[in-house]
Amino acid sequence: MGRSAMLKKLIAEEKTVFVPGVYDCVSARIVENLGFKAASITGYGLEASVLGNPDIGLATKTDVITYARYICRSVEIPVICDADTGYGNVLNVWEMVKEFEQVGISGIHMEDQELPKKCGGMSGRRLVPIEIMRGKIEAAVDARTDKDFLIIARSDARGVFGVDEAIKRFNAYIDAGADIVFAGEHYEVEELKQVVNSVKGYLCICGGIPGWEDSQLTLKDYQEIGIKMVLFPLVALYTATRAIFDIYNLLKTNNGISGAIIDSKMLGYDEFNELIGLSYWRNIENRYLKSCEKAV
Amino acid sequence: MNGGARSLRKQMDQKGIIIAPGCYDALSSKIIEEVGFKTIYLTGHGISVSLIGKTDAGLTTMSEVVVRARDIINSVSIPVIVDADTGYGNPINVQRTVTQLEQAGAAGIQLEDQVWPKKCGHFPGKKVIPKGEMIQKIRAAVEARKDSDLVIIARTDAYYTSGIDEAIDRVNAYIENGADIGFLDGLESMDNLRRQVSEVKGPVLANMVEGGKTPFLTPSELEKMGYKIVIFPLSLMYSATFSMLECAKSLLKSETTNGIRNKMMVFEEFNDFMGLPEILNLEKKYGISS
Numbered sequence: 001m002g003r004s005a006m007l008k009k010l011i012a013e014e015k016t017v018f019v020p021g022v023y024d025c026v027s028a029r030i031v032e033n034l035g036f037k038a039a040s041i042t043g044y045g046l047e048a049s050v051l052g053n054p055d056i057g058l059a060t061k062t063d064v065i066t067y068a069r070y071i072c073r074s075v076e077i078p079v080i081c082d083a084d085t086g087y088g089n090v091l092n093v094w095e096m097v098k099e100f101e102q103v104g105i106s107g108i109h110m111e112d113q114e115l116p117k118k119c120g121g122m123s124g125r126r127l128v129p130i131e132i133m134r135g136k137i138e139a140a141v142d143a144r145t146d147k148d149f150l151i152i153a154r155s156d157a158r159g160v161f162g163v164d165e166a167i168k169r170f171n172a173y174i175d176a177g178a179d180i181v182f183a184g185e186h187y188e189v190e191e192l193k194q195v196v197n198s199v200k201g202y203l204c205i206c207g208g209i210p211g212w213e214d215s216q217l218t219l220k221d222y223q224e225i226g227i228k229m230v231l232f233p234l235v236a237l238y239t240a241t242r243a244i245f246d247i248y249n250l251l252k253t254n255n256g257i258s259g260a261i262i263d264s265k266m267l268g269y270d271e272f273n274e275l276i277g278l279s280y281w282r283n284i285e286n287r288y289l290k291s292c293e294k295a296v
Numbered sequence: 297m298n299g300g301a302r303s304l305r306k307q308m309d310q311k312g313i314i315i316a317p318g319c320y321d322a323l324s325s326k327i328i329e330e331v332g333f334k335t336i337y338l339t340g341h342g343i344s345v346s347l348i349g350k351t352d353a354g355l356t357t358m359s360e361v362v363v364r365a366r367d368i369i370n371s372v373s374i375p376v377i378v379d380a381d382t383g384y385g386n387p388i389n390v391q392r393t394v395t396q397l398e399q400a401g402a403a404g405i406q407l408e409d410q411v412w413p414k415k416c417g418h419f420p421g422k423k424v425i426p427k428g429e430m431i432q433k434i435r436a437a438v439e440a441r442k443d444s445d446l447v448i449i450a451r452t453d454a455y456y457t458s459g460i461d462e463a464i465d466r467v468n469a470y471i472e473n474g475a476d477i478g479f480l481d482g483l484e485s486m487d488n489l490r491r492q493v494s495e496v497k498g499p500v501l502a503n504m505v506e507g508g509k510t511p512f513l514t515p516s517e518l519e520k521m522g523y524k525i526v527i528f529p530l531s532l533m534y535s536a537t538f539s540m541l542e543c544a545k546s547l548l549k550s551e552t553t554n555g556i557r558n559k560m561m562v563f564e565e566f567n568d569f570m571g572l573p574e575i576l577n578l579e580k581k582y583g584i585s586s
Binding site for chain 1: 348350353354355357358359360384385386388389392412413
């Protein structure tokens with residue numbers, strides 16, 4: 001079974017699917033290693049780690065496709081990717097879907113902001129009219145060659161226009177062919193329930209966002225509310241950032257890194273090599289490398 | 297310090313018109329340099345066509361243009377002007393575009409006031425952004441460049457949407473806000489071409505496209521009219537396409553290229569042109585046995 005079909009099956013079988021966010025190959029390997037059945041590439045995280053910028057739409061389609069390709073190669077689980085606004089109009093969306101399919105991505109989420117976009121938690125977002133976004137979704141749906149490739153349509157309408165407009169847009173995007181709609185903003189828990197009751201399709205939200213209580217519930221809570229999918233775009237990025245801050249602060253304060261700190265704060269050499277697949281490559285060497293090529 | 301930008305500035309300060317044929321890949325840029333031109337124009341239309349096999353409709357990304365520009369700039373030693381379309385977003389995206397192209401060694405950068413995704417200047421259905429937004433983009437570009445020699449070319453597509461008066465007004469505003477050269481694309485008459493020179497308050501560029509909307513003039517004629525720079529963005533691409541079609545058809549039909557051999561550069565001549573002798577010398581120098 002292909003990865004997109006695996007993802008489709010997961011969505012069909014589970015009441016709520018947790019899809020942890022990744023921003024590079026290491027975070028993707030960790031998600032897979034822990035047994036999660038899918039990962040999602042965060043545009044916010046890519047823009048931070050690859051470009052060193054906030055999430056204000058400076059990453060190009062090429063930037064995202066390049067890193068999506070590396071991340072897909074590094075794991076075997078299905079990977080969903082943040083596709084921002086689709087990088088232009090329906091022509092750009094068409095091209096983009098084909099490229100994402102080629103590099104092994106199993107689904108994308110695309111939002112109804114004007115280009116250049118901004119993070120769903122930032123001010124100054126502007127939306128395109130519903131009709132324009134419908135056209136983009138229809139183009140994405142028709143451009144996919146694998147019918148299991150997941151099209152997730154995000155609306156940023158809650159912050160700009162309110163919950164009613166968001167519901168209206170979600171339903172319009174489902175009508176246009178989106179497989180799931182994505183409320184990628186801060187909602188009150190009661191509002192989320194209202195959205196679930198008013199939207200005639202699967203709903204996806206963000207999990208693990210600092211300050212958003214609706215993002216901090218348990219799997220059981222989401223199952224009860226009726227949320228189909230939860231992406232965690234910031235968790236890996238913010239946790240890694242905190243850990244790096246902590247360890248380098250220690251280095252600075254202590255003028256060195258002791259064995260005790262290494263043992264308590266860092267992964268071991270073998271442990272990391274195993275995570276990143278050393279035994280996989282050793283196995284290939286052992287099978288195919290001729291004895292005259294082997295290092296002593 | 298950007299050698300290309302310095303060299304292009306010098307050409308702008310000298311008398312006479314700058315003639316910049318269009319390249320779309322490293323090979324075509326080397327040909328332009330080889331025959332003795334002093335400036336190259338990297339066409340976005342050509343990048344789209346040769347890189348992704350699609351026409352000029354805003355499908356290429358800034359990253360793709362930067363990679364292509366870098367490869368071309370590394371393969372020649374004359375200044376390269378890069379077509380940066382709309383700058384790929386708002387003024388902040390424009391700044392990233394300018395920074396990346398400047399790092400790649402661009403001597404000049406051309407920005408236009410179309411809505412993204414853009415279209416070729418001679419295609420129908422173009423739309424422009426408000427003048428005020430484009431002014432902000434020009435200011436952003438000017439402030440993003442590290443080397444003040446980097447030439448910013450401001451193109452307007454407003455002739456198509458609103459006529460010559462609006463186009464002249466826009467380009468003058470772009471020049472007042474720091475653009476170095478003005479460019480009205482898609483002009484349709486000699487009268488318009490003359491007005492571009494007389495009413496734009498700065499150096500102007502003429503765009504000569506074979507079969508396009510604008511009267512097709514020689515550099516000497518344009519120089520007499522007062523133009524500072526002329527680009528022939530698509531000439532080499534159209535010519536290469538014609539020749540490749542001829543070759544492929546001939547091979548398909550006669551099962552050999554013998555019939556058109558006199559129109560081809562062949563093995564040794566081509567290798568020499570691409571610098572095989574220099575590579576062989578380097579092999580000798582560094583003890584690489586061949």
